[in-house]
Amino acid sequence: MLFSLRLQAVRASPAGLARTFCRRGAGTRQRMIADCRICVVLPAYNAGRTLEATFAEVPLDVVDDVILVDDASTDDTLEVARKLGIFAVAHGRNTGYGGNQKTCYHLALERGADIVIMLHPDYQYTPLLVTAMASMVAYGVYDVVLGSRIIGGTALRGGMPFYKYVSNRLLTAFENLFLGVKLSEYHTGYRAFSRQVLTELPLLENSDDFVFDNQTLAQCVHFGFRIGEVSCPTKYFEEASSINFRRSVKYGFGVLATTLQFALQRVGLIHLPRFSDKGRKLEPGLPTYYARRTARPA
Secondary structure, eight states, rough: SSSSSEEEEOOOOOGGGGGGOOOTOOOOOOOOOOOOOOOEEEEEOOOOHHHHHHHTSSSTTTTTTEEEEEOOSSSSSHHHHHHHEEEEEEEESOOOOOHHHHHHHHHHHHOOOOOOEEOOOSSBBBGGGHHHHHHHTTTTTSSEEESSSSTTTTTTTTTTOOHHHHHHHHHHHHHHHHHTTTOSOOOEEEEEHHHHHHSSSOOSOOOTTTTHHHHHHHHHHHHHOOOOEOOOOOOOOTOOOOOOOOHHHHHHHHHHHHHHHHHHHTTOOOGGGGGGSSSSOSSSSSSSSEEOOSSOOO
């Protein structure tokens, strides 16, 4: 096996492993995995130097749609996307990592995605695992799949700074304790979601900053969605994006706050819109905070 799998069940599927949710007959192209429309979204900020290498590994025989959302980059990210023929839009202002993802998911759903894979365009994660991750969702094994840098022990060998590795392990242990699940990490930027997850979670209640990722996983656990993991090698190099120490500390405190909020919500001491089925969800219609720039016809 080229990679190992680690699976974490959060809830049982009432229809078992044969369950599929993809809409039959949507569009004219033959779907390669369980008749699902698969979309890769690329939340981008100054990714001009790494976008082409990332896109070159996307398995286009399986992926039906690739969407890039540029968060007001100051480099040539949009020009590179246009050259590669990627459907791209640009925010009129920098909205933050979480704000970028909200636009990514909104557009993916609008364009008919059944499965959405969020992949950083900085080439830190290999897109070659898209097929495996999408299959785990398409065949109803899991609702969410994470590309874990921890399984297989490749994080440090791939160049992850030691302080980030230690903080990752400590935060993950804290979260596993209070969320009641056992994941190898919560902090990866490589994730696959079913359409149901993205439409049912109150994602608009989450932060526009980096802690959005963590809040989303806490919501997945709260609402009973099943989370799986696949081992993913990682590469840290000069061109790859990475938050600095100050923002890492801010993110860490955000993770602790999210975890404690989850625990307090579970025992009924607080009631947050983030963990309510009445919280704000992604709705039809385009967001108003970005200027649309299409690099390829829809």
